[in-house]
Amino acid sequence: MTDQTSRPSITAVILAGGKARRMGGQDKGLVELAGRPLIEHVIARIKPQVSRILINANRNTEQYARYGYPVVSDSLSDFQGPLAGFLAAMQQVESDFIVTIPCDGPCLPDDLINRLYNAQQAAQAEIAVAHDGNRMQPVYALISTRLQQSLNEFLASGERKIDWWYARHNTVTADFSDAPETFLNINTLEERDRFQPIGHNSPSC
Template sequence: MREARIPGVILAGGQARRMGGGDKGLREIGGRTLLDHVIARLEPQAQPIALNANGDPARFAACGLPVLADPVAGFVGPLAGILAGLDWAAGLGATHVVSVAADTPFFPTDLVARLRGGLADAPIVLAATPDPERGRRRHPTFGLWPVALRDDLVRALESGTRKVVQWTEAHAASEVVFDAPEGADPFFNVNTPADLEIARRRHDEGRT
């Protein structure tokens, strides 16, 4: 029996201060927006897909995705976007939702399959990469989240929790470690104009 597909939410609700404001996901590399690259990576892995973003959703009309605003006011960070995804997934009758970041165009093409494989160890599964100093580095915007913890996340946000890691550690989240070769980190994200130029070079050189 074929396993049901897991819905996916692309997190694009940040304010992009280090980029000078605006929507990072609408910056271009290789003639396509970062968001286009992210959608192309995620579509074969998760269905359906939604976009978490605040403000006028019309600016994302070309993507053809439902746009989910943060259910918590005040730009409180990615946990609000994860909650938006959980609310949406609950409405679909799904048990989980996978999240990815809109500014990370090279994430693994087997992300969802490998995160799904980690569900036997913990209710929440996060992506990670090796780190020479800390052993591993977590990428908390790339995770697989159970709808069953939606109410718990609401309470955490209401109590002031803002860091993803703080909430996930309370639930003993597990990690799946992905290789990150030098110059080809799959979780390289575009935070600054300099990062955007690196991503453009990397794309043009085929290191995707």
């Protein structure tokens, strides 16, 4: 496992800025699973892997701030999607890279960042994106903060598709085909109920 002190600075960005339409409008990061808000499961998994965490949220910012990490809202209005969260984070951090992860994915592996970083280093890429063996998982990504201007221009042009922005840059995929559970996410209350563990205080990943 790569020592944090030997790699460029990385900030983990937890994306909690969506509308969560399929969750009945509830704030997904604050929906409880196994007695704790989803975001707490994500924080517990990512905290040992980085020295910096930032939360991207567009509502309930005071509740998110209670976790002790900076909370930033999109600089673009009306919930413009994950790329708007990427940009908001880049505008705030001083790290060389950000790693983006969704607030509704409680099964992060303990080597998520190392795998993304190793893939990025091997290709000297600007972006490393997780791949589950079948398809790319675009919101699980390591992204150079030097791409802030490019992303700002892309969004200013009216574009919102992550894949299209990635295609403009030197992007490599990181193989997670042996850990597809990494990308289990909870989009509805029904999914949350099916994922609810019995007799445990953490989800079964």
